[in-house]
Amino acid sequence: MSVSSSGGNNTLVNNPKTLAEVFHNHIVRQGQDRIRIDKMRNQLVDNVSKTTEISVEFLNEGVAKAYMNESRLNAITSDLQFQVRTLAAEADNWLKVMNKFNESLKELGDVVNWTDCINYEVSLINQTLHRVAHNNSAPTE
Numbered sequence: 001m002s003v004s005s006s007g008g009n010n011t012l013v014n015n016p017k018t019l020a021e022v023f024h025n026h027i028v029r030q031g032q033d034r035i036r037i038d039k040m041r042n043q044l045v046d047n048v049s050k051t052t053e054i055s056v057e058f059l060n061e062g063v064a065k066a067y068m069n070e071s072r073l074n075a076i077t078s079d080l081q082f083q084v085r086t087l088a089a090e091a092d093n094w095l096k097v098m099n100k101f102n103e104s105l106k107e108l109g110d111v112v113n114w115t116d117c118i119n120y121e122v123s124l125i126n127q128t129l130h131r132v133a134h135n136n137s138a139p140t141e
Contacts, residue, residue, distance in 0.1 A: 017025075
């Protein structure tokens with residue numbers, strides 16, 4: 001229903017719609033608006049759910065990759081620690097062998113020195129015996 005003011009008098013403009021029709025049209029439009037708003041709300045919820053799901057999947061992929069990398073690093077670290085322990089044990093064994101070899105060389109050096117001393121002393125004894133024998137075989141005047 002429309003009202004126009006012309007000359008201060010309120011008059012009804014020729015409008016074939018009645019108040020009931022206007023109210024009915026309003027209720028119909030309001031229902032349509034609610035349906036449209038509900039559809040939009042449902043679409044929004046679906047889109048937010050999909051976006052959240054994609055974000056979670058993306059984050060889970062990163063976390064999964066980080067976990068896999070951590071697992072591989074742990075395995076490599078364990079293997080490396082085992083190899084380091086093995087190498088340390090081998091180095092310790094080599095050190096023991098080298099120390100024994102060094103001791104053997106020292107002992108051998110002592111034996112060589114001892115044999116040199118014995119040779120020298122035997123040589124002195126031999127020279128002394130030759131002098132004595134030479135002196136005994138020479139005619140005494």
